[in-house]
Amino acid sequence: MKKIALNGAGLLVALFAAFPVYWMVATSLKPNKEIFSATPRPVPAEPTLEHYREILTGNLIPGVTFTDFFLNSALVAVATVVLSGLVALLAATAVARFRFKLRTTFLILLLVVQMIPLEALVIPLFLMIQRLGLYNTLPSLILTYLGFSLPFAVWMLRGFVAAVPKELEEAAAIDGASRAQTFRKVLFPLVAPGLVATSIFSFITAWNELIFALTFVNDQNKYTLPVAMTFFFGRDDTAWGSVMAASTLFTLPVIVFFLLVQRRMVSGLVAGAVKG
Amino acid sequence: MTTLTEATSEAAARETPARRRRRVDRLPYLLLLPCLAIIAVLLLWPLGQVVMMSFYKLDSVRQLRGDREWPWVGLANYAQILGDPFFRTVLRNTVLFAVANVVLTMILGTLVGLLLNRLGKKMATFVASCVMLAWATPALTGTIVWKWIFDDTSGLVTWLFNKLPDGLSTALFGRSDWTGYGWFNDPLLFFGILTLVVVWHSFPFIAVSVLAGLKSVPSELQEAARVDGAGPWRVFWSVTFPMLRPVFGILVVLSTIWDFKVFTQQFVLAGGTQDRSTFMLSIYSYAEAFSPPPKYGLGSAIAVILTLILLVVTGVYVRMVLRQEDES
Secondary structure: OHHHHHHHHHHHHHHHHHHHHHHHHHHHOOOHHHHOOOOOOOOOOOOOOHHHHHHHHOEEEOOEEHHHHHHHHHHHHHHHHHHHHHHHHHHHHHHHHOOOOOHHHHHHHHHHHHOOOHHHHHHHHHHHHHHOOOOOOHHHHHHHHHHHHHHHHHHHHHHHHHHOOHHHHHHHHHOOOOHHHHHHHHHHHHHHHHHHHHHHHHHHHHHHOOHHHHHHOOOHHHOOHHHHHHHHHOOOOOOHHHHHHHHHHHHHHHHHHHHHOHHHHHHHHHHHHHHO | OHHHHHHHHHHHHHHHHHHHHHHHOOHHHHHHHHHHHHHHHHHHHHHHHHHHHOOEOOOOHHHHHOOOOOOEOOOHHHHHHHOOHHHHHHHHHHHHHHHHHHHHHHHHHHHHHHHHHHOOHHHHHHHHHHHHHHHHOOHHHHHHHHHHHOOOOOOHHHHHHHHOOHHHHHHHHOOOOOOOOOOOOOHHHHHHHHHHHHHHHHHHHHHHHHHHHHHHOOOHHHHHHHHOOOOHHHHHHHHHHHHHHHHHHHHHHHHHHHHHOOOHHHHHHHOOOOOHHHOOHHHHHHHHHHOOOOOHHHHHHHHHHHHHHHHHHHHHHHHHHHHHHHHO
């Protein structure tokens, strides 16, 4: 009896959590007459890919295709990931492997800067981007997202670096390996999975960001996908089928990445948030 | 042979600490340098800039580019904001929204965490996977879907309310035909839906963290309390909660910080920055600065106020984490 109640509650939670995602995909597969009918169907009666065909072949905004926006977003996110991964790995090694005077100060700094409300930095960063002549370019976004993703990346990576037994590096050093060799041949391969997890987090940060992309880029052909989507569906008479198809294509990489590293990410996040 | 190896490794061991000490001095700082430079330029410098900008009257992009003068106005921007009754409405909205969302997210997240801990293995995996979906969904698309669910003609909620028996619907809400009903027009209803969206997005993190916390403490104590006849309510408050107190503390602070600066969900749900009646601090600051006519100075002042509020919350958070760092 109690078990039934627990399982029932579990099903309710699962429904509440997953339903919007299901509804997004389901709507994207329905023909218009089902989407706009008076009685919504829980499952598409005549599933169709017409909305996907529409966004992938047509122009989302006159002159620019969905693929263009997708590539803009991908370029920005990948550049952010590579840069922030590299810098974070160096810093994480410093924090996890060395005891130095300003170590605690640096850790506090990392925590504090993560709490800076990024929304409060739109105006000064807009100023900086204007002064640097980067307004209306994709590098303005790469730079911005690098700053945003870095503190958390270091915080998360230092756990992974610390988890590699120090003895391995000491053994390599005793065998005559230089510091650089030890880093490259011993530490790096062992930290690589952690680096992947951290990178995915940076990727998601950059991929999802809306406000800065909305503010720093003006030309429609340079829009990232989130900006394009707010324009696309801000029109009257929203074409919900196409909006849901675009949303699905936008969400899919994030969910796949997220689920791929789910366990690692959870332990990383929780270790960062809970154990410090 | 053996002695030879031992001798060499001994020599190496003797040499290493000295060698390392010499390197230790500079290497970690070199490794930190790029990271520190980026944090300084992209986070700390702008933070200083926003404070500085709040003391100027900045009304055009040409001023930002440096083509025009920056007239110093002192605290005039702050005086203007704090004297504006609208700011007080925005502040009240922000605080009430944050409190409501933190409370609801914590309650739902904790309940789900406890539930996941009690479910059988298969069921727990299934529910956790669904919960992960909500967490993984980007704020943008998550909000767009909720907007579709609340669409005024073909939305699921509109259909659901149309399904209510006419008499009941009229008695409760004063209308039976919900087609064309603007779910986002009434500010209170708007905040209700925004709360739904934000809680949906943020309860998974709480649930998973609480679950991780539960797994890290021995379950024998709870079982013992249960055997002694304590109900679930009693077990939670007398056994589980005290053990997980630090986890809950940090989760509350993190949620507070996140919910104080909700932007994307609000922006998408309101369809931009036109609807002033549903403003909260972060979107208010943005709208003042970027919707024409631009008022960068005024927007900066609002951003500074938001930052100061969060600074207090952050202070609490950092102290908590450091205390735990000391303990472990």
